[in-house]
Amino acid sequence: MSDKKTLFLLDAYALIYRAYYAFIRAPRINSKKLNTSAIYGFTNSLLEVLQKENPTHLAVAFDPAGPTFRHEMYEPYKAQREATPEDIKLAVPYIKQLLDALNIPVLEVMGYEADDVVGTVALMAEKAGFEVYMMTPDKDYAQLVSDHVKMYKPRSKGGGMDILGIPEVQEKFGIEEPDQVIDILALQGDAADNIPGCPGIGEKGAKDIISKYKSIKGIYEKIDEFKGKRKENLINFKEQIELSYTLATISRKVPIEFNEEDLKVCEPDKDKLFPLLEELEFKSMMPRFGAPAPTPAAAPAMQGDLFGQPQVTETPGITSTFKTINDVDHTYYLVDNEQAYASLAAELSVQKEYCFDTETTGLDAISAELVGISFSWKEHESYYVPIPEGKDKAQEIINRFKLVLEDKKILKIGQNLKYDILVLKKYDINVKGQIFDTMVAHHLALPGLKSSMDFMAETYLGYSPVKIEELIGKKGKNQLSFRQVEIEKAKEYAAEDADITLQLKKFLEPKLKESGLEDLFYQTEMPLLLVLAEMEATGVKLDVDELNAFAIKLKERIVTLEKDILEIAGKEFNIASPKQVGEILFEHLKIDAKAKKTKSGQYSTNEETLNKLKGKHEIVDKILDYRGLKKLLSTYVEALPALVNPQTGRIHTTYNQAMVVTGRLSSTNPNLQNIPIRDEDGREIRKAFITSDAEHVFLSADYSQVELRLMAHLSQDEHLLRAFNNGEDIHAATAAKIYKVPLEEVSADMRRKAKTANFGIIYGISAFGLAERLNISRSEAKELIDGYFENFPQVKEYMDKSIEIARDKGYVQTVFGRKRNLPDINSRNGVVRGMAERNAINAPIQGTAADIIKMAMVTIQKELDEQQLKSKMILQVHDELNFDVDKNELDQIKEIVKKGMENACELSVPLSVDMGIGSNWHEAH
DNA sequence: TAATTCACG
DNA sequence: ACGTACGTGAATTAC
Numbered sequence: 004m005s006d007k008k009t010l011f012l013l014d015a016y017a018l019i020y021r022a023y024y025a026f027i028r029a030p031r032i033n034s035k036k037l038n039t040s041a042i043y044g045f046t047n048s049l050l051e052v053l054q055k056e057n058p059t060h061l062a063v064a065f066d067p068a069g070p071t072f073r074h075e076m077y078e079p080y081k082a083q084r085e086a087t088p089e090d091i092k093l094a095v096p097y098i099k100q101l102l103d104a105l106n107i108p109v110l111e112v113m114g115y116e117a118d119d120v121v122g123t124v125a126l127m128a129e130k131a132g133f134e135v136y137m138m139t140p141d142k143d144y145a146q147l148v149s150d151h152v153k154m155y156k157p158r159s160k161g162g163g164m165d166i167l168g169i170p171e172v173q174e175k176f177g178i179e180e181p182d183q184v185i186d187i188l189a190l191q192g193d194a195a196d197n198i199p200g201c202p203g204i205g206e207k208g209a210k211d212i213i214s215k216y217k218s219i220k221g222i223y224e225k226i227d228e229f230k231g232k233r234k235e236n237l238i239n240f241k242e243q244i245e246l247s248y249t250l251a252t253i254s255r256k257v258p259i260e261f262n263e264e265d266l267k268v269c270e271p272d273k274d275k276l277f278p279l280l281e282e283l284e285f286k287s288m289m290p291r292f293g294a295p296a297p298t299p300a301a302a303p304a305m306q307g308d309l310f311g312q313p314q315v316t317e318t319p320g321i322t323s324t325f326k327t328i329n330d331v332d333h334t335y336y337l338v339d340n341e342q343a344y345a346s347l348a349a350e351l352s353v354q355k356e357y358c359f360d361t362e363t364t365g366l367d368a369i370s371a372e373l374v375g376i377s378f379s380w381k382e383h384e385s386y387y388v389p390i391p392e393g394k395d396k397a398q399e400i401i402n403r404f405k406l407v408l409e410d411k412k413i414l415k416i417g418q419n420l421k422y423d424i425l426v427l428k429k430y431d432i433n434v435k436g437q438i439f440d441t442m443v444a445h446h447l448a449l450p451g452l453k454s455s456m457d458f459m460a461e462t463y464l465g466y467s468p469v470k471i472e473e474l475i476g477k478k479g480k481n482q483l484s485f486r487q488v489e490i491e492k493a494k495e496y497a498a499e500d501a502d503i504t505l506q507l508k509k510f511l512e513p514k515l516k517e518s519g520l521e522d523l524f525y526q527t528e529m530p531l532l533l534v535l536a537e538m539e540a541t542g543v544k545l546d547v548d549e550l551n552a553f554a555i556k557l558k559e560r561i562v563t564l565e566k567d568i569l570e571i572a573g574k575e576f577n578i579a580s581p582k583q584v585g586e587i588l589f590e591h592l593k594i595d596a597k598a599k600k601t602k603s604g605q606y607s608t609n610e611e612t613l614n615k616l617k618g619k620h621e622i623v624d625k626i627l628d629y630r631g632l633k634k635l636l637s638t639y640v641e642a643l644p645a646l647v648n649p650q651t652g653r654i655h656t657t658y659n660q661a662m663v664v665t666g667r668l669s670s671t672n673p674n675l676q677n678i679p680i681r682d683e684d685g686r687e688i689r690k691a692f693i694t695s696d697a698e699h700v701f702l703s704a705d706y707s708q709v710e711l712r713l714m715a716h717l718s719q720d721e722h723l724l725r726a727f728n729n730g731e732d733i734h735a736a737t738a739a740k741i742y743k744v745p746l747e748e749v750s751a752d753m754r755r756k757a758k759t760a761n762f763g764i765i766y767g768i769s770a771f772g773l774a775e776r777l778n779i780s781r782s783e784a785k786e787l788i789d790g791y792f793e794n795f796p797q798v799k800e801y802m803d804k805s806i807e808i809a810r811d812k813g814y815v816q817t818v819f820g821r822k823r824n825l826p827d828i829n830s831r832n833g834v835v836r837g838m839a840e841r842n843a844i845n846a847p848i849q850g851t852a853a854d855i856i857k858m859a860m861v862t863i864q865k866e867l868d869e870q871q872l873k874s875k876m877i878l879q880v881h882d883e884l885n886f887d888v889d890k891n892e893l894d895q896i897k898e899i900v901k902k903g904m905e906n907a908c909e910l911s912v913p914l915s916v917d918m919g920i921g922s923n924w925h926e927a928h
Numbered sequence: 929t930a931a932t933t934c935a936c937g
Numbered sequence: 938a939c940g941t942a943c944g945t946g947a948a949t950t951a952c
Contacts, residue, residue: 205951663945673946766942776942853944
């Protein structure tokens with residue numbers, strides 16, 4: 004390549020969008036509140052190319068503002084595309100300035116898109132003897148590929164680039180000539196560009212057809228070989244397909260001059276460049292142009308950010324300038340003989356703390372088998388102990404480490420330790436002593452960011468660990484078990500994980516301290532982790548027979564409804580498809596002229612919309628019923644029995660402690676926090692959640708109105724405080740205030756409206772939202788809200804204060820210090836800002852409630868353990884705890900639970916807990 | 929894979 | 938003019 008002329012042509016907007024969205028979860032914002040995600044990401048990719056590919060020539064093509072020749076021939080072209088985000092619009096001038104400073108030419112031709120310009124220039128360059136690379140993630144460019152013109156395409160996920168020459172394009176699209184890509188696009192269409200294509204033909208269909216018939220022309224020569232709907236569509240939409248062909252064709256006749264000299268890569272203009280990088284606060288980028296490094300001691304990602312939260316320095320798929328295992332001196336030992344076991348165990352036993360990580364055969368801790376375990380207590384030094392297959396042999400080896408794992412004096416560090424603890428539990432190892440989970444620590448200290456180890460390693464350590472996919476392959480086809488991984492590779496991977504996790508602990512520990520989160524972490528979250536492990540291991544028993552019987556009843560009703568609906572409609576259609584339901588309702592039956600549409604232009608057919616249509620047509624009720632029953636059947640009645648663990652006969656959910664931004668837990672596999680209760684049919688499912696045997700009862704305990712009580716506490720609103728302290732019916736009391744009537748005269752409707760308003764208050768009320776929910780006019784809703792604030796003025800003050808705090812600090816906090824970052828609080832976009840403002844109101848409330856129940860759980864479990872009770876805590880549903888109670892212990896447990904929950908903390912209002920018992924969850928409620 | 933819908937607190 | 942109450946997870950359809 005060195006003696007050849009190589010030209011790189013970059014599709015600016017495609018790369019800018021990509022960069023912008025790559026950072027969307029943790030945008031880069033400089034101290035002037037400019038979102039620099041797009042600028043940073045784009046510049047990084049550009050530098051990467053310059054460095055790695057060392058091109059002799061390079062240019063960047065931009066789409067000009069205003070219409071192009073495609074709009075002239077087809078008005079809807081790109082019409083429904085969402086407006087360019089404001090942040091990108093602001094970024095573009097900076098990018099152009101940067102390019103100017105780098106002496107890189109910008110290509111922009113009125114009336115033509117960037118791809119046309121690239122196509123034209125590529126063709127001319129090829130003739131002039133260049134090797135041309137078109138850098139873009141847009142697959143449409145594949146049509147331009149030729150002998151010396153290739154695509155340089157960032158991979159969709161993960162790092163790296165794909166270079167697509169003729170053979171790759173032939174393979175990827177199943178065609179012989181690159182220009183057949185246009186034929187494929189003409190059939191397939193492109194939703195993003197509003198290119199219609201042919202109805203009923205998607206990516207797969209288009210590829211199949213073109214690989215067989217070669218071109219659009221070829222199709223119509225043999226049109227009789229097609230059958231049915233497809234033939235019909237091909238004929239009916241012939242014109243549309245031909246138009247699509249024209250739209251999808253990249254023009255190579257753009258009026259532009261090709262001047263080789265102008266495109267030559269040359270030295271940047273440092274006088275322009277450095278001040279610009281300074282302004283953008285891209286300090287880490289300056290050394291790449293020969294400027295002195297900023298502060299080498301600082302973690303690479305921690306500079307110049309609005310809220311002291313880290314940002315991603317590098318973006319998956321755009322660059323990969325992280326250090327890896329090959330760049331760092333390390334010593335990873337394989338521990339696989341008696342002497343080595345003994346000396347490792349001995350060394351561990353004298354440590355104050357160490358990090359460990361288990362490797363297993365799967366992701367489900369309850370059924371996975373141990374394959375290995377790694378330990379580290381010193382940076383870059385780590386030990387891997389393979390565990391042999393077979394229960395007895397495995398037990399024999401892991402037993403050598405039982406003592407150190409159960410040693411109360413040693414702090415155990417790990418990433419997602421709940422998993423490791425659950426796995427070890429099956430080998431009769433009960434991890435004891437203080438623990439430090441890096442995932443949970445990160446979620447507390449730097450909330451709102453991904454807490455995966457890979458993300459943290461890259462962000463805080465500038466280091467990219469070996470990916471598990473590299474060892475066992477991507478999930479799906481032929482994924483290996485970790486046991487099948489070659490031992491040397493397994494060692495490198497596992498030992499590295501323990502090593503990295505230890506380093507992350509050292510990074511996170513001071514962060515917790517600085518944020519004043521140590522108490523919450525050590526006194527609540529870490530003990531809770533052990534409680535959750537216990538709950539998950541215990542599981543909950545499911546009455547599968549009960550569910551199967553229910554399934555039969557549901558299916559009968561569904562079949563009947565289905566028959567009725569199709570008959571009423573007088574046409575076959577899939578009732579489960581919102582799209583088809585919309586078409587039947589609004590086009591076929593025309594039951595409402597002004598149908599609502601969703602973002603993507605479909606008819607909206609959600610419950611809210613349908614409910615409003617109820618009186619208009621008998622089919623609506625039936626569709627709603629059908630939907631409800633189908634949902635019940637597929638999401639719960641049929642799904643739950645499949646998740647019963649064959650070894651334990653129980654359901655073991657996984658609680659995620661580092662997922663929810665407000666501090667709540669979430670539950671997956673299955674989600675046991677959304678089991679139906681509101682409707683009669685759905686409630687039936689709770690009957691299948693039963694006690695372990697007839698000697699146990701189901702105890703359910705839930706906080707009454709915690710969030711409203713917290714609003715009372717946080718706002719110190721005198722009326723709210725008084726109502727709770729007097730044990731009043733809070734919704735009725737609210738109604739009495741708002742409607743200015745005595746408590747006795749509050750009607751059911753007034754109470755209902757007040758109740759909805761109370762919920763609204765917690766969520767950061769809006770007149771629109773309240774109006775929607777109460778089905779009243781917006782002005783009426785506004786009066787209601789005004790009335791509320793008039794009567795509870797301190798609530799209004801609290802709400803304003805919360806927003807003020809968020810604006811000031813960039814985050815809000817719970818009573819116990821848990822933070823939520825709100826980077827959008829100063830957004831110029833009112834919708835986005837409004838959302839952040841409501842978050843500012845809601846997060847302290849929801850988050851404090853989460854903190855409280857977590858503290859209660861820790862206390863209750865401690866009591867259960869200390870008194871050696873047999874009853875078990877089995878479920879948490881945000882404000883509710885459920886127990887499988889030994890009948891002999893019932894009184895004791897009730898006392899422990901009630902006290903544990905009500906005395907979890909001291910507030911200006913009492914916490915109140917309702918309890919119920921029964922033989923299943925339904926009865927206990 | 930995204931969009932839609934709907935289950936819970 | 939636009940798009941709206943807070944926080945989740947799962948199943949499904951259709952691209």
